[in-house]
Amino acid sequence: LTLCWFFYLAIGHHIPIYTQCLILVISNKESAAQQKGLLIFGVVLSVLLQETFRFAYYKLLKKANEGLLTLSQEETMPISIRQLAYVSGLGFGFMSGAFSVVNILADSAGPGTVGIHGDSQHYFLSSAFMTMAIILLHMFWGVVFFDACEKQRWWAVGAVVISHLLVSCLTFQNPEYVASLVPTYVILFLMGVWAFYSAGGSLKNLKLCLTCKDKDLLLANHRPR
């Protein structure tokens, strides 16, 4: 089921990337000196666009829930908004990660030497870690975002947007990987905990789950909202 939804939802994410590339290419005929500034502007814009689309997605999915019930293979159980949040976040993350890393992966197969011009030796490694962080973060952001929208907690929505911006801005510090990767992972961990709690998890649940004592836990997520 998740796979099915994942397909539907993963497609949506590149729309923001494309729109913002469109915007950027218009403004991108500047000189090299302004390049970096323009790039930073582009990144910020892109982040904002992504979050806007996430919100739009949320609205769309809420509206279409009735129709989605038909499309899903369950006759009686509608897909819960939490599952939608998860899949949507995963889709976003997957697309974002894929677009970020696919070129790097392609080049990594080819002939070349890492850092031959004096750049960092750890380019590929750090890219890999960063991509993983981004994908997981998108997933957590998705869960928290949808939950916050459901409960009309706009401060939480704002927090998600700000943390996305923060993570992107942290990457401006590359190649000082300590400065960028470590805070990113701290944010990742915090977001993960937040997402866990907003999805209905708790320490008690976790313990029961890990010791395989509570079979109701598995059904808990299927409760329709």
Added chain:
Amino acid sequence: MNASDSDEDIYNERSALVRSESPALPSYIPDSDLTPPNGTPTKRLKVSFRSESLQCFVPTRPAALTPSEEEELTLKYGAKHVIMLFIPVTLCMVVVVATIKSVSFYTEKTDQQLIYTPFTENTSSVGRRLLNSVLNTIIMISVIVVMTIFLVVLYKYRCYKFIHGWLILSSLMLLFWFSFMYLGEVFKTYNLAMDYPTVGVIIWNFGAVGMICIHWKGPLQLQQAYLILISALMALVFIKYLPEWSAWVILGAISVYDLVAVLSPKGPLRMLVETAQERNEPIFPALIYSCECVHCSRSAPINNGSAACLMFVIVSSDQKRHKLRNKTLACFVFWTDGLCLTLLLLAIFKKALPALPISITFGLVFYFSTDFLVQPFMDNLAAHQFYI
């Protein structure tokens, strides 16, 4: 190699479709096509890949379901089919890309071209090249149109034996000759010494099992595997012998033709489907790839072309050649978009729909836009290791 020594060349992609043998149906015998299966709708879901170089989604009308139930089932199984389509096409793409990357034969420039695209693209001026590619496209499309109409006429006048013979011949050629070529090139690439008797045994087994699977009975997954391999082989041949610009223009033209052929009342595909529905027969078996779905209680054949796979694969491997990864990904993703969008439209309109145009349009548009727009931006980001 001139891969066009017969009409079967175009038809190969059509014959590249296999029919899964479902236990409850009698095995395909040419004459049994004339007897409808007792007028009852088949109790099993078939996802049929139409062997045309076109695709359309067709929900059939079952015997005794209310309209809303019917609609629900269509949606449900439509959704499943999208996913089920997705996997073979992905596999096909993987096979072709892997081949292109490793076996250089398929990307070597050659002056030989298919007989369907006689105009060369080796000219010096851009205008001339464009003209040639358009002319090539016209020829190719008219061949396809003629073939389709011919097929429909044959089907209408129940010349099943002829169709059957045609299909057997073309699948024979695909399974034996093309795979022999492919194997030869793979051996050359990896510098493996091989003797003729061994190759003969391998090819014989591969081809014979393929023929049996396609035209008679066979395990479902084996048939699907053959479909994927055969589509990949066809794609590779096209990649080698179809000039670049012609390929793009042909893609666009095919999607337009698909639109016309399926939607217009006199369109050949529509007529074919309607005739089959009238006669309550499964559409000609060797043309169809069907994959069984166990939990279904209603037959809703969704016809889809293997050349969809083929064309898409050409596109993606075309630019794989140029080693630009983002484009492949974008193309692939937008093809999926197109598929999902078509599904939604199917749900809305509930009649035969061409699935190809949307996917192809999406693929084309975003392929080129990625090239111009996304690529520079992404490269810049990657160079600085900025993440968005």
